[in-house]
Amino acid sequence: MSHAAAQGDGTVTSHEKIFTGERRAQLEALFAKYPTRQACLLPALWMVQEARGWISEPAMAEVGEVLGVTPAFVRGVVTFYTMYHTHPVGRHFIQVCTTSPCGLCGAEETMQAILRESGCGELGATSPDGRFTAIEVECLGACGFATPILVDDDFIEGVTPERVPGILAAYK
Amino acid sequence: MGYPHPSHPKETVLLSKYFGDPGARTYAGWIERGGYEGLRKALAMPRAEVIEMVKQSGLRGRGGAGFPTGLKWSFMPKDEGKPHYLVCNADESEPGTFKDRELLRWTPHAVIEGCAIAAYSIQAQTIYIYIRGEFTEPWRIMTKAVEEAYAHGALGADAFGSGTRIDVVLHRGAGAYICGEETAMMNSIEGKRGNPRIKPPFPAQAGVFGMPTTINNVETLSAVPHILTRGAEWYKGLSLSSPKSTGTKLFSVCGHVQRPGNYEVTMGTPMRDLIFDMAGGMRPGRTLKALIPGGSSVPIMTAAEVEGCALDYEGIVAKGSMLGSGGVIVMDDSTDMVRTIWRYTRFYAHESCAQCTQCREGTAWTTKVLERILSGRGKQEDLQLLLDLADNMTGKTICVLSDSCAAPVVSGIQKFREEFDAYIAGARRPVLAAV
Numbered sequence: 001m002s003h004a005a006a007q008g009d010g011t012v013t014s015h016e017k018i019f020t021g022e023r024r025a026q027l028e029a030l031f032a033k034y035p036t037r038q039a040c041l042l043p044a045l046w047m048v049q050e051a052r053g054w055i056s057e058p059a060m061a062e063v064g065e066v067l068g069v070t071p072a073f074v075r076g077v078v079t080f081y082t083m084y085h086t087h088p089v090g091r092h093f094i095q096v097c098t099t100s101p102c103g104l105c106g107a108e109e110t111m112q113a114i115l116r117e118s119g120c121g122e123l124g125a126t127s128p129d130g131r132f133t134a135i136e137v138e139c140l141g142a143c144g145f146a147t148p149i150l151v152d153d154d155f156i157e158g159v160t161p162e163r164v165p166g167i168l169a170a171y172k
Numbered sequence: 173m174g175y176p177h178p179s180h181p182k183e184t185v186l187l188s189k190y191f192g193d194p195g196a197r198t199y200a201g202w203i204e205r206g207g208y209e210g211l212r213k214a215l216a217m218p219r220a221e222v223i224e225m226v227k228q229s230g231l232r233g234r235g236g237a238g239f240p241t242g243l244k245w246s247f248m249p250k251d252e253g254k255p256h257y258l259v260c261n262a263d264e265s266e267p268g269t270f271k272d273r274e275l276l277r278w279t280p281h282a283v284i285e286g287c288a289i290a291a292y293s294i295q296a297q298t299i300y301i302y303i304r305g306e307f308t309e310p311w312r313i314m315t316k317a318v319e320e321a322y323a324h325g326a327l328g329a330d331a332f333g334s335g336t337r338i339d340v341v342l343h344r345g346a347g348a349y350i351c352g353e354e355t356a357m358m359n360s361i362e363g364k365r366g367n368p369r370i371k372p373p374f375p376a377q378a379g380v381f382g383m384p385t386t387i388n389n390v391e392t393l394s395a396v397p398h399i400l401t402r403g404a405e406w407y408k409g410l411s412l413s414s415p416k417s418t419g420t421k422l423f424s425v426c427g428h429v430q431r432p433g434n435y436e437v438t439m440g441t442p443m444r445d446l447i448f449d450m451a452g453g454m455r456p457g458r459t460l461k462a463l464i465p466g467g468s469s470v471p472i473m474t475a476a477e478v479e480g481c482a483l484d485y486e487g488i489v490a491k492g493s494m495l496g497s498g499g500v501i502v503m504d505d506s507t508d509m510v511r512t513i514w515r516y517t518r519f520y521a522h523e524s525c526a527q528c529t530q531c532r533e534g535t536a537w538t539t540k541v542l543e544r545i546l547s548g549r550g551k552q553e554d555l556q557l558l559l560d561l562a563d564n565m566t567g568k569t570i571c572v573l574s575d576s577c578a579a580p581v582v583s584g585i586q587k588f589r590e591e592f593d594a595y596i597a598g599a600r601r602p603v604l605a606a607v
Contacts, residue, residue: 033298033341034361035255035381041363042346067363080365080525083305083347095306099267100468100515101426101501138349138519139267140306143499144424144432153308 015058018048019066027066037067041077045084054085090126090133092171094118095150097140105146106160111136113161117168175274177431180450184410184438186420187394191278191434197313199320202281208326210397214289215334222293226396228404230418235261235389236467236497238485247376248294248384256296257380259361259387260287262303263345263352266467267519268499271422271434272390276310279394280317286393288331288338289400294386297337302357304345314342349523353571354387356525367527368571391422413440417484425451427502428458443481447502458504466496468516469576471583509588510595511603513580514542520577531574534565538581545595548602555585555592
């Protein structure tokens with residue numbers, strides 16, 4: 001069993017520990033860089049998401065246990081930050097900037113093209129083949145290169161509706 | 173230089189000299205370009221002298237508030253035995269601003285060098301560079317640069333053999349505009365929700381982990397090595413208008429211009445030159461309608477107000493707005509001001525940490541009232557309602573996020589009232605579906 005399995009009602013049936021072996025050692029190396037263990041919460045959550053694709057309730061509990069904070073505290077932090085996923089997402093995660101400066105330069109048309117071409121259909125949805133999840137995000141900090149998008153960790157500038165099919169084709 | 177465009181003759185290229193030059197990214201490449209001379213010089217000087225030099229240069233914070241950098245450093249307690257921290261704010265997310273991203277991507281060692289000089293001056297052994305989570309490429313480049321700086325002895329237990337410990341830790345954000353606010357950033361580094369803290373205590377008294385802390389913007393810190401190598405007087409001389417604004421400033425220009433990009437100018441350069449010469453002016457057949465000069469949190473300026481405006485802290489204030497982060501959002505005559513302003517308020521409603529009622533409720537209701545107007549169901553009294561909301565959102569909260577939401581609404585209604593009236597009177601076709 002390699003993954004926490006989400007049931008239809010959102011409950012999770014099992015949880016394989018994340019912070020063991022090498023990953024545990026990586027996290028412990030971080031402890032030396034901060035005066036408190038709690039300060040390693042954001043980095044630890046990034047490690048969970050990298051390993052599992054999203055952050056489940058048992059994963060939050062495990063992080064809390066390792067860092068000495070309650071699961072509720074961890075949940076409060078996870079849900080504050082928009083980049084942490086609290087549910088499974090598609091194999092590739094698309095973030096499209098539609099804030100005003102990009103909005104002035106056609107970001108909404110680009111967003112529509114992405115929803116259409118990816119098969120996601122609507123914001124926050126995952127395509128039926130599980131390939132993409134697309135969301136709209138606020139300012140990506142590349143306003144001079146509208147429209148910027150993030151596909152997983154790839155930051156792509158100057159995306160227009162015409163470029164969308166070619167860009168998405170690279171993500172299987 | 174106006175990356176991705178070639179340098180314009182009206183620019184003063186200092187921080188942006190190596191934008192687009194991947195050779196500047198490596199330690200060896202940076203040394204070839206004169207890098208780390210400023211740090212070596214600083215490490216050989218008494219700390220107080222470095223601070224005095226930065227004070228004399230007139231350098232002010234480039235993140236938005238414009239606070240004098242040397243003065244900020246001088247607030248740090250001296251030799252009281254507590255650990256001190258320097259935090260470099262690389263959480264650039266102010267709409268319209270994309271300058272720090274280029275500094276991190278092209279000149280990572282300039283950022284590290286500036287950080288190290290500041291850390292030495294304020295007796296901080298640890299520097300946290302807080303990089304927004306979405307900046308994946310800057311993160312990779314900075315990670316490599318920090319490794320190289322350690323390998324060559326610029327950082328570590330004995331920086332350049334000076335006996336001073338300087339450590340750099342890169343801390344990745346996870347998607348929250350508010351973490352660019354300095355006290356929210358400290359909470360985020362501590363592993364908490366990014367809620368701003370009440371001041372006082374100020375960071376220099378009790379900052380990250382409760383210890384004396386200074387927080388500076390990427391661009392501010394990147395300017396520091398130049399001051400060390402070329403002197404405070406030289407830096408102070410870079411000033412074309414107000415003597416209180418010195419040095420160069422990167423302006424990110426976006427929106428309806430022909431050449432969007434970053435342009436570096438001497439403080440006091442005419443705003444007109446930036447928009448019409450460096451950024452290439454409007455698209456053919458279009459005219460300038462309005463612009464926001466300092467990131468979306470500052471008041472909107474009309475085309476008439478751009479005339480005669482000097483690009484510095486005082487010059488933009490004189491025209492009723494603020495220099496802010498230097499993110500210039502240009503809008504031509506095709507722009508629907510009501511819809512554009514609504515999109516800003518939606519940004520702030522989304523990014524409110526929801527701690528203060530005036531902000532949590534104010535940003536949301538402002539957005540909803542604007543949606544009502546844009547869906548053709550606005551009432552004449554809605555404009556007064558928006559102004560009342562804005563009044564309740566200004567100067568009444570822990571941080572200035574709600575003030576920032578109010579700024580475009582108030583200036584928008586003052587300067588472009590006829591567009592709001594047109595929606596309310598039914599003279600303009602609704603652009604949003606009725607909710």
